[in-house]
Amino acid sequence: MTHSALSTPWQLARRAERMTPSVIREILKLTEQPGIISLAGGLPSPDSFPVEAMREATARVLRDAPREALQYAASEGFAPLREWVAALMAAQGMTVDASQVLITTGSQQGLDLVGKVLIDAGSAVAVEAPTYLGALQAFAPYEPEVVTVPCDDDGPLPEALGVAKGARFLYLLPNFQNPGGRCMSEGRRAALVSAARALGLPIVEDNPYGDLWFDAPPPAPLASRWAEGTVYLGSFSKVLAPGLRLGYIIAPHALMPKLLQAKQAADLHTPGFNQRVVFEVIRDGFLRDHVPTIRARYKARRDAMRAALEAHLPTGCRWVVPSGGMFFWVELPEGVDATAMLPKAVALGMAYVPGAAFFATSPKHNTLRLSFVTVAPAEIERGVALLAQALKAAQ
Numbered sequence: 001m002t003h004s005a006l007s008t009p010w011q012l013a014r015r016a017e018r019m020t021p022s023v024i025r026e027i028l029k030l031t032e033q034p035g036i037i038s039l040a041g042g043l044p045s046p047d048s049f050p051v052e053a054m055r056e057a058t059a060r061v062l063r064d065a066p067r068e069a070l071q072y073a074a075s076e077g078f079a080p081l082r083e084w085v086a087a088l089m090a091a092q093g094m095t096v097d098a099s100q101v102l103i104t105t106g107s108q109q110g111l112d113l114v115g116k117v118l119i120d121a122g123s124a125v126a127v128e129a130p131t132y133l134g135a136l137q138a139f140a141p142y143e144p145e146v147v148t149v150p151c152d153d154d155g156p157l158p159e160a161l162g163v164a165k166g167a168r169f170l171y172l173l174p175n176f177q178n179p180g181g182r183c184m185s186e187g188r189r190a191a192l193v194s195a196a197r198a199l200g201l202p203i204v205e206d207n208p209y210g211d212l213w214f215d216a217p218p219p220a221p222l223a224s225r226w227a228e229g230t231v232y233l234g235s236f237s238k239v240l241a242p243g244l245r246l247g248y249i250i251a252p253h254a255l256m257p258k259l260l261q262a263k264q265a266a267d268l269h270t271p272g273f274n275q276r277v278v279f280e281v282i283r284d285g286f287l288r289d290h291v292p293t294i295r296a297r298y299k300a301r302r303d304a305m306r307a308a309l310e311a312h313l314p315t316g317c318r319w320v321v322p323s324g325g326m327f328f329w330v331e332l333p334e335g336v337d338a339t340a341m342l343p344k345a346v347a348l349g350m351a352y353v354p355g356a357a358f359f360a361t362s363p364k365h366n367t368l369r370l371s372f373v374t375v376a377p378a379e380i381e382r383g384v385a386l387l388a389q390a391l392k393a394a395q
């Protein structure tokens with residue numbers, strides 16, 4: 001009998017055994033030391049938070065509907081906000097009505113609800129390589145067998161989708177993937193949806209970064225191509241502020257009742273106060289002017305990182321320049337282990353996220369993720385130069 005079994009009356013559920021601490025949060029602790037240039041974070045730039053608009057909207061909500069805003073509210077979400085989301089998606093070519101919109105406590109909760117409703121222990125879930133670590137964490141307690149679909153720089157290979165046959169769903173990040181940075185082409189989207197349809201393989205499409213494009217908007221969502229076979233997750237975290245914890249699921253009618261029941265069990269509803277404040281901020285087109293300011297800021301920092309990578313990283317390193325979002329994904333020369341290299345990089349004064357954790361199976365140890373949005377361009381340049389030094393020492 002182990003010491004812990006002797007000293008505690010608690011027995012953990014099997015699902016709790018499958019929960020793991022976020023590698024990224026552990027790394028962030030390391031990088032919060034003063035003087036470290038952290039390219040490890042996954043946070044939006046706080047300079048982009050619309051503080052004044054939030055302040056005014058909060059005052060209006062408290063003036064005009066204080067008791068409604070502070071009361072329990074509908075599990076589906078604040079009706080005008082659901083209408084707004086439905087109209088947003090209709091503008092992107094989706095046939096959707098407000099009854100298909102479920103407001104969630106961040107899109108992270110959307111991932112959990114989808115997992116809860118769709119995954120049985122031992123059932124398969126298919127993902128990209130690499131994929132969003134937070135999704136793997138959200139799905140893990142439901143005990144799926146995670147299957148990785150082979151990918152190239154444009155996303156999963158449609159001709160390889162057979163490995164996912166029979167899976168409960170295929171989890172995809174078409175726009176400016178976290179961590180990969182890439183945006184799926186129009187052709188790849190069409191081919192993937194048609195291959196998934198042919199297999200009867202539903203899609204969970206996660207899109208928190210789609211509005212953060214630098215040159216041209218990304219192609220239409222997968223959900224616009226196969227509405228009844230796709231659950232779409234959206235978020236206000238990257239266009240307004242993540243502290244609001246506001247996201248949404250758009251689901252086929254057939255799934256809505258179960259998602260709603262799972263939502264009720266999880267937290268009754270997403271804070272009505274936050275929903276009303278956000279609706280007050282965005283109702284008259286605020287995002288039309290606000291989002292371009294985020295794009296401009298992030299694009300300048302993307303350019304700074306691109307220039308720094310070109311200037312400092314040796315041949316044998318590889319990256320695809322992201323056309324939106326927040327991340328560069330870098331492949332180091334074969335044989336270099338980015339996890340093992342991290343302490344050296346931190347000792348030199350910079351931090352990144354090693355890529356291995358973003359793979360559900362067969363991690364590529366020579367990969368890492370760099371965020372370009374929270375650090376000023378001059379710091380990006382210094383940080384990447386230090387990364388090159390760490391790499392030199394590791395080779």
Ligand SMILES: Cc1ncc(COP(=O)(O)O)c(C=O)c1O
Pocket residue numbers: 042105106107108109132134173178206208234235236237242245246247
């Ligand atoms: C791909 C992806 N999905 C979902 C989330 C969760 O976002 P939120 O819960 O803030 O909406 C994130 C956060 O970084 C993300 O990168």
